[in-house]
Amino acid sequence: MxxxxxxxxxxxxxxxxxxxxxxxxxxxxxxxxxxxxxxxxxxxxVCSPFSSQASLEDEEDKNKPAAAREQQQQLQKREDLAQAKGKAQAALQRALVTRQHAS
Structure with a gap:
């Protein structure tokens, strides 16, 4: 007011x-x-839902069997590891190129 x-x-x-x-x-x-x-x-x-996306994922996880959850977690770990390796290779390649230009 x-x-x-x-x-x-x-x-x-x-x-x-x-x-x-x-x-x-x-x-x-x-x-x-x-x-x-x-x-x-x-x-x-007014129109936004009162439930968040995280709670929906939790409900889906409860419905999945334990083996499926474990497999999904392992798949996620593999993807994360592959991304980390890709970033490390790109950084190494950049460092080598920089060294070649510097000499």
């Missing part, structure tokens, strides 16, 4: 000074954009 109490005297002062059309258009555009921002925020807050 503080901003509303500040906005009303500001609007009265602005109208008493008789601003030019460009300034009025600019303030109106800003007000409309702010209003749409508030409306979009409210719609997003």
């Amino acid at each position: 503080e901003t509303m109490h500040e906005l009303i005297p500001f609007a009265k002062e602005m109208l008493s000074q008789k601003p030019n059309r460009k300034m009025v258009k600019l303030y109106m555009l800003g007000s409309v954009l702010a209003f749409f921002g508030v409306v979009i925020g409210l719609v997003e807050a």
Whole structure:
């Protein structure tokens, strides 16, 4: 409510000074954009689901058998290891190229 109490005297002062059309258009555009921002925020807050993606994954994991979970974890570890090796090779190759250019 503080901003509303500040906005009303500001609007009265602005109208008493008789601003030019460009300034009025600019303030109106800003007000409309702010209003749409508030409306979009409210719609997003109301329409967003209250459950997060992590809780859905937890429910799926509970339904999977233990062997399938273990296999998925091993597959993930292999992928992570392959990515780490790829990064290390790229760094080594970059270092070799830098050395060749430096000599």
